[in-house]
Amino acid sequence: MPRKIILDCDPGHDDALAIVLAQGSPEIDLVGITTVAGNQTLDKTTLNARRVCTVAGITDVPICAGCPAPLVRPLVTAAHIHGESGLDGPQWGEPQVPVSDEHAVDFIIRTVMESDGDITLVPVGPLTNIALAMRKEPRIVAKVREVVLMGGSTARGNHTPAAEFNIIVDPEAAAAVFSAPWPVTMVGLNLTHQAGAGPEVVERVRALGTPLAGTVVELLHFFASTYKAAEGRPHPPVHDPCAVARVARPELVEVVDAFVVVETKGEWTSGMTVTDLTGRLGKAPNAKVATVLHREEFWDEMVDAIAALGQPGR
Amino acid sequence: MTRHLVVDTDTASDDAVALLMAVASPDVVLDAVTVVAGNVTLDKAVRNALFTLDFCGAGHVPVHAGLERPLVRPLSTASDVHGEDGMGDTGLVRAVGRAATEHAVDALVRLANEAPGERELVTLGPLTNVAAALLRDRQLLTKYRRTVMMAGSPDCVGNVTATAEFNVWADPEAASIVLEAPGERVLVGWNISRLQAVMGPAEHQRLSSLATPRARFVQEVNVKVAEYCARVTGLDGYDLPDPVAMAVALRPALVTESERVPVRVALGEELRGQLVLDHRRGAGGPGDVEVVWRVDEEAWKELLFAACAAK
Numbered sequence: 001m002p003r004k005i006i007l008d009c010d011p012g013h014d015d016a017l018a019i020v021l022a023q024g025s026p027e028i029d030l031v032g033i034t035t036v037a038g039n040q041t042l043d044k045t046t047l048n049a050r051r052v053c054t055v056a057g058i059t060d061v062p063i064c065a066g067c068p069a070p071l072v073r074p075l076v077t078a079a080h081i082h083g084e085s086g087l088d089g090p091q092w093g094e095p096q097v098p099v100s101d102e103h104a105v106d107f108i109i110r111t112v113m114e115s116d117g118d119i120t121l122v123p124v125g126p127l128t129n130i131a132l133a134m135r136k137e138p139r140i141v142a143k144v145r146e147v148v149l150m151g152g153s154t155a156r157g158n159h160t161p162a163a164e165f166n167i168i169v170d171p172e173a174a175a176a177v178f179s180a181p182w183p184v185t186m187v188g189l190n191l192t193h194q195a196g197a198g199p200e201v202v203e204r205v206r207a208l209g210t211p212l213a214g215t216v217v218e219l220l221h222f223f224a225s226t227y228k229a230a231e232g233r234p235h236p237p238v239h240d241p242c243a244v245a246r247v248a249r250p251e252l253v254e255v256v257d258a259f260v261v262v263e264t265k266g267e268w269t270s271g272m273t274v275t276d277l278t279g280r281l282g283k284a285p286n287a288k289v290a291t292v293l294h295r296e297e298f299w300d301e302m303v304d305a306i307a308a309l310g311q312p313g314r
Numbered sequence: 315m316t317r318h319l320v321v322d323t324d325t326a327s328d329d330a331v332a333l334l335m336a337v338a339s340p341d342v343v344l345d346a347v348t349v350v351a352g353n354v355t356l357d358k359a360v361r362n363a364l365f366t367l368d369f370c371g372a373g374h375v376p377v378h379a380g381l382e383r384p385l386v387r388p389l390s391t392a393s394d395v396h397g398e399d400g401m402g403d404t405g406l407v408r409a410v411g412r413a414a415t416e417h418a419v420d421a422l423v424r425l426a427n428e429a430p431g432e433r434e435l436v437t438l439g440p441l442t443n444v445a446a447a448l449l450r451d452r453q454l455l456t457k458y459r460r461t462v463m464m465a466g467s468p469d470c471v472g473n474v475t476a477t478a479e480f481n482v483w484a485d486p487e488a489a490s491i492v493l494e495a496p497g498e499r500v501l502v503g504w505n506i507s508r509l510q511a512v513m514g515p516a517e518h519q520r521l522s523s524l525a526t527p528r529a530r531f532v533q534e535v536n537v538k539v540a541e542y543c544a545r546v547t548g549l550d551g552y553d554l555p556d557p558v559a560m561a562v563a564l565r566p567a568l569v570t571e572s573e574r575v576p577v578r579v580a581l582g583e584e585l586r587g588q589l590v591l592d593h594r595r596g597a598g599g600p601g602d603v604e605v606v607w608r609v610d611e612e613a614w615k616e617l618l619f620a621a622c623a624a625k
Contacts, residue, residue, distance in 0.1 A: 067449050067450065068452065069449070069452070071385055071386065071449065071487065072385070072386060072487045072490070072491070072581075103450060105450070106420075128449070132446060132449055132450075135381050135383065135385060135442075135446060136381065136417060136419055136446060137417075138382060138383075172385070172386045172487070175386075176386070
């Protein structure tokens with residue numbers, strides 16, 4: 001049985017790949033895409049989700065816009081990584097798929113509460129929508145199968161030395177998600193930095209020869225340029241599809257149990273996911289923490305998904 | 315012209331009196347009551363709201379349950395002020411009716427958008443519901459004609475900590491969101507309650523002489539508050555923060571002194587929930603809040619007595 005997921009995202013180049021993997025993987029039933037402000041403003045991330053779905057031929061998955069800003073803090077975006085549009089690189093045509101009238105928070109609540117307890121939430125942006133959904137309908141916590149999120153890090157951050165971008169944008173929301181009694185898997189930078197898109201990956205995608213593959217190549221090209229400028233990395237890490245891959249094929253992403261807490265008050269460390277890998281704090285583990293990516297199989301899965309989505313127009 | 319009110323409340327003693335006043339006001343229609351956790355847990359607040367509306371003959375007013383805890387922090391209630399049931403623990407409250415199926419946040423958004431600029435919002439509890447609605451639509455309060463809030467203590471004399479008032483202290487992040495949102499907002503703080511809304515021996519006598527069920531109701535639901543006042547705040551009787559805010563909402567002319575000023579909320583632990591008014595030149599702007607500094611005490615209490623006089 002394919003795993004039912006709601007992908008909560010802020011596209012974003014790697015979010016685009018997460019959408020493609022979620023729809024293209026036979027192991028995943030993508031029941032909805034919800035958008036949030038993060039990599040760019042909500043209007044841009046929502047437009048970008050529609051653009052990606054259009055190019056990928058995803059016409060049967062509802063897209064619901066969510067929160068325009070974090071719970072408490074002002075919005076910070078990542079134009080230096082994703083460009084002014086949030087999805088710079090390709091030339092995008094008019095999106096051919098609509099945005100739903102339903103708010104993302106309500107879509108999440110309704111879908112989870114009407115489900116048989118088989119919905120997995122896959123948040124790959126700031127956790128604002130998820131936290132607000134928890135507050136508005138606390139019963140979703142018991143009903144969601146699990147939360148597999150891209151965010152945080154067992155070690156260093158990227159937006160600050162201590163904090164990963166998705167968490168630092170809305171640390172209060174992240175703290176709420178990690179402290180709730182549902183199964184949480186953290187797919188953090190320590191894992192996603194193993195998913196660099198090197199030239200051999202780009203060539204494999206290019207060789208597929210489809211319009212979608214061409215768009216992905218252009219996305220990776222732009223992503224590589226900003227990542228090189230920002231972090232000096234030779235190959236841009238595609239963070240978000242790693243969380244989807246963990247749901248699609250759990251064996252691709254190894255995890256350990258650990259206690260994770262989000263720092264919300266630190267002067268220099270706000271947004272840090274403090275991860276107790278050695279049990280120093282004596283706290284019961286509250287999360288599975290991703291540690292090792294089976295890189296070859298991950299890219300096989302990713303390339304297969306791009307290929308599976310065929311050759312829709314763009 | 316008939317005015318339309320929406321009231322967000324963590325219904326306990328003084329909220330109940332404020333609801334009674336809204337229902338009793340002849341030129342006002344109470345369109346909906348949205349409920350939030352605060353003085354008591356959400357389920358108790360809903361029960362108290364339903365009971366109070368039924369008691370006032372307004373059982374038809376929809377009651378919408380909202381958030382059961384603050385946005386970020388754990389829930390802190392005030393059962394030491396209002397009693398375990400939030401209504402003085404006298405056995406008065408019965409389970410009556412049921413809440414509407416629509417969530418309070420959805421109701422707040424819908425009621426604003428149905429008639430932009432027409433309805434007025436009165437908030438009597440922690441601002442969690444309103445903040446959650448603002449997280450979806452930052453322009454929400456511009457679609458209410460105005461928002462009158464019982465919130466905070468602008469003179470920094472607190473009732474729950476040395477400097478903080480309960481509603482803001484309970485969910486300071488929510489209060490911060492509301493105080494920074496655009497829209498016409500009027501703040502009636504606990505200073506007004508402490509200085510101009512105390513029900514002392516004279517007011518007690520007046521209510522007793524009315525001898526109506528509503529007057530008895532006001533006395534009865536506030537017995538625990540009177541004990542708290544004797545023990546903690548040192549007031550001579552019990553104070554009515556929400557009713558005086560409701561009076562300002564019902565009769566704006568009751569305000570005799572106010573100012574427009576930027577208001578922020580301290581979010582750090584030491585001064586959690588303290589209001590920060592910025593009087594520096596150039597600090598003000600379109601986001602200023604009208605802070606009430608004085609009301610016509612005699613007139614607002616007359617409004618209260620008139621509401622209680624009805625049989």
